[in-house]
Amino acid sequence: MANRESVDNKFGRKALQVQDAQKRILAYAVRLESETVPLEEAQGRYLAENIAATHPVPAFNRSGMDGYAVVAADTENCREGGTVWLKVVDNIPCGSVPSGAIIPGTAARIMTGAQVPDGADAVVMLEATETRELDGIPHVGIHKPIASGRNITPRGLEISEGESVLPAGRKIAAGDIAVLAAFGIPGVPVIRRPKVAVFATGSELLDVKEPLQPGKIRNSNSPMLEALVREAGGEPVMLGAIADDLDLARGKVQMALETYDLVITTGGVSVGDYDIMGDLVREEAGDMLFNKVAMRPGSVTTAAVRGGKVLLAFSGNPGACFVGFQLFARPAIANMQGAAEPFLPEWTVILGADYAKVNNYTRFVRARLEVRDGSVYAHPAVIDESSAMVTIKDSDCLIIVPPEERGLAAGTKVRVIRLP
Amino acid sequence: MANRESVDNKFGRKALQVQDAQKRILAYAVRLESETVPLEEAQGRYLAENIAATHPVPAFNRSGMDGYAVVAADTENCREGGTVWLKVVDNIPCGSVPSGAIIPGTAARIMTGAQVPDGADAVVMLEATETRELDGIPHVGIHKPIASGRNITPRGLEISEGESVLPAGRKIAAGDIAVLAAFGIPGVPVIRRPKVAVFATGSELLDVKEPLQPGKIRNSNSPMLEALVREAGGEPVMLGAIADDLDLARGKVQMALETYDLVITTGGVSVGDYDIMGDLVREEAGDMLFNKVAMRPGSVTTAAVRGGKVLLAFSGNPGACFVGFQLFARPAIANMQGAAEPFLPEWTVILGADYAKVNNYTRFVRARLEVRDGSVYAHPAVIDESSAMVTIKDSDCLIIVPPEERGLAAGTKVRVIRLP
Incomplete structure (x- = not known):
């Protein structure tokens, strides 16, 4: 029974609820400095x-039509099918200022968006008018009465x-x-956008450029995290992948925490022999925020703080890494940017298919939303293993399945987190 | 009655249905060349x-746990509460290759994500094991039977x-x-991303840097279009704002159509004296695709094609310009990028409040979506004038209100176009 006890000690992690874990992170991932950027950026x-x-x-009473600005009361006389002729005393293109006020019996040609002259309280659309000269003076003929205020957007509306x-x-x-x-x-x-350092640990990791080798996989989490950081508004700084080596990881983490605003790692958190990030956090490398969260996937998610900077260590499983990012890194990056609402929005929707898996922890199930006839359905992904990578791309929400549910039937109302 | 007839001619535009107008545009706004970009871009x-x-x-049978790869049948013997002891013959970290097959009576220490050795058909999680040395050889003790296939993700799953x-x-x-x-x-x-030239026409337009002047407004459409083009995946090329001047506009349009992939203008389309873009299109500047669409806002939306390049001329009214972009420019920019689905998605949702306005044309009403208890509601913006600019920022959908409806009651099912 040599190492039963030490193993138990190592496993004796206290699982935090997701919301508590989020709170601990946001207490340190605080708003950065402001800066001024050009409007186009x-x-x-x-x-x-x-x-x-x-x-x-609008800053002035604005014409909503091309036509004639008139005193509405003048058009009362068209009521019996007659035409009212008004003297055209002004022409007001957009951007010009009326040369004077409109008094009864006069009108001003005016363009959409131009400033309505004082005195005028309606604009008759061009199509409803005709023009002629009377005694060498241009007049506009109006055939129907118009209500006061018509086709004018009042200042300050x-x-x-x-x-x-x-x-x-x-x-x-x-x-x-x-x-x-x-x-x-x-x-x-x-x-300011936070600079977010990203690196992966794992002796099994190949670069995207390398040919596949037995027992190994290409590092897909780092490029995924790079895209997710960018999507969240952060500036990703890619620090590559390192082998499962405590000294290498320690050096990288220390440098990253000193240099960048937030550090995200993937891999090296597990209950096994290569719990690099866990070991690091157990050292004096920083204050541990948590090393277990009551969630699936990604219960081994670990967070620490050092010199005020947060380290988020996600599982190397792509699904767990993705969910961990959305639950912990995205709010952190948003909070550092001063977001009024750092968390992704949650909706109550209808489960679109039976979900059978029973969990001891809250499970965040990748799913796809569908809106049909006024109702929203969430369809859980068929393959939802922590390790599954392909279903990430087809998910636009995470269904929150509470712990200990004995399976959920299609039609049940469920909470979902909407993905961006 | 001097110019009644010419006015009528000018107004005698044939209004196209939105879908027909979209089709005419997409026939010319076709897929551009492909290029290869680094994964990170x-x-x-x-x-x-x-x-x-x-x-x-996975490319190999992959362990889903840190633990021991075993022959599941070996663990049958724990059924009566006994412990089965297996000889540990291998240690397989992630990225390593098993040194040999597992035969009955043996086990291999294995990490999450590592390749399961031939012969083994289950992985017992580390927490459920103990270890000891027997005759100087490490053994693992297993206390419960495990089913074949357990904790292994098979190759190709x-x-x-x-x-x-x-x-x-x-x-x-x-x-x-x-x-x-x-x-x-x-x-x-x-x-390739399309290069999209954007310019505004209107003598009333001030630059964002200029102080406000009587009768004038700052050009807010150009920066908005710049952001919308970028959001749609295009590369905006900003050509500024010009006064209402046909010669200026003609030169700008010709240069832009020769140089860029798509040209978007705002302003200068109306039934009035300053229908610059309409006049241009009526000249031999290109083939007109349409100069009226059966929609509100933006019925004066105009499109032409020249040398295979599309010119989209939107209203200068911010609301109309925004809706016009979403209906015509966004699909064009997406189609030029080879998008499988160039149009924005449509949903059937529940109208969240009465909508009273009656239109002779289909109206696209800015609105805000809300999901409540499994149902989706669209709340129309209170101010929805074509000229209104402030409600754009708070809209995440456009309600499609069919023509001639005598107002829609809250609770009615309506179609919406989801905005990005």
Whole structure:
């Protein structure tokens, strides 16, 4: 019975609930400094400050039509099928300023988007008018009455001056870019992107360029993590793959934690002889945040902190590595960018097929969403082993299967985490 | 009645249905050449070729546990609570090859992910074993029977050799990157990104850096289009804004169509005096595809083709410009990249609030999706004028409201186009 006890000690990890593990990470993966980037580089970044409207939108009473700005009351006289003739006293293209106010009996030719002159309170669309000269003066004929306010967007309808339009922590998309441009913000305050070091451990790992060898596999987790880090808004820094060697790993981790904002590793966490990352964390390399999480896949997920920097050590199993990233690394990277909502959104949806597996831990099952006739279904992947790699690409959500469920029948309501 | 007839002629545009307009565009916005990019730059690109598995996955019978590879039949003898002792004849870390086959009475220490030796048909997890030396030879003690196949992922379970794994036209995401890496594809065949020229016309337009002036607005459409083109996978080439001037616009359009793959303009399409893009298209500048679409907003959307290149002229109204991009430019840019599915996905969902507006044309209403208890609701934006800019940022779908509907009640099933 030589090493039964030491083995037990090594296995005696306390499993943390996922939410507790997330909290421990986010306590250290905090908002980085802000910086100003040109508007054209702001897409995908997180706003560092609230943005308020620098002027009302529209900034003036704006014509919604090409036509004639009129005093609506003047058109009352068309009620019996007659035509009202108004003197055209102005021509207001977009970007111009009216030369004066419109008084009863007059009208101004106006373009869509142009400033409506004072006095006018409606715009008659061009197609509903005719023109002629009377005594050498251009007149516009109007055949139908128009209501006051028609075809005019009043100043400030969309936004009042000073109104908050974009909150800090918002991820900037095309519609936000339009808002920032409209308010004259050529330099956008955003949070710096975290530099995220990624490396893999495992003597079985070949580079993508190498031919396959017996017993070995190509390192697919590193390129996957690189893409995931980029998708989350981080700047991946790829540190390659190293063999299962404690000294090599220690050096790499120390350098990475000193140099980058966050360190992600894949492989080297297990209950076996090559629990490199676990051994490292048990050394004085840093404060352990956790080394076991009550989840499948990826219960061996390990996290530590050193010098304020977080180390996230994911399983080498592709499925576990992917799920671990979405649950722990993505929120960390979002939080470091000041995201108002660092976690992926959760939905309650309908399970699209029976799910038979029973777990002692909460399981995050890769699945595909389908919307049919107003309802959302999640179809679990057929192959959902921790080690499975192919089903990652076809998943757009993770079904959260609570522990100890004796299988879930199709039609059951389940919670899912939506993947980006 | 001087110019009534010419006005009518100018207005006498034939409105095309949206789908017909899309078809006309996609007939010219065709797949560009392929190119090979490094794996780390493949994210977001569209695959130019089908990718087949270069080997089975896993490539060998793989251990799913740290533990001992055994002959399952040997463990039958634990049935009465006894311990079976097996001679440990091998130690197989990840990436190593077994030194020989396992025969009854023997076992091999094996790591998660390592190749299971011939003869062994189950792996007993480390936590369920103990070790001791018998006659100076290491033995492993097993306390419970294990079923054949347990904790082993058989060769080819996920994918067989030659099986198609990624089809041409697929947009490459993190999970696809993992697949490409696993099969040793460091250079990925993708379709070239189209270079998309963007410019705005309108004498009212100020640059984002300029102070606001009476009657004018800052050009928010160009930066928005730049972001949208990038999001669609195109390479935006920003050609600035020009005043409402036919000669200026003609020169810009001709240069852009000669130089870039697709040209998008905003502004200068209307029924008024400054229908620059319409005038251009009516000249011999190219073959008109359409100059009116049976839709709101953006019925004046105009498209032409010259030298095989497509010109898309959107309204200067931000809402119309945004909708026009999603309906026409995004599919064009996707099709040029060889996308298997160039159109945005459509869902049938539940209208979340009454929608009162009645239209003679199909209306694309900006809206926000909500999933509640398994059902999907679309909440139309409160301000949905063609000219409205602020609601763009808060929309993640467009509700397709059919023409001539006398208002839609909350709870009605509606079709939506999901925005990215």
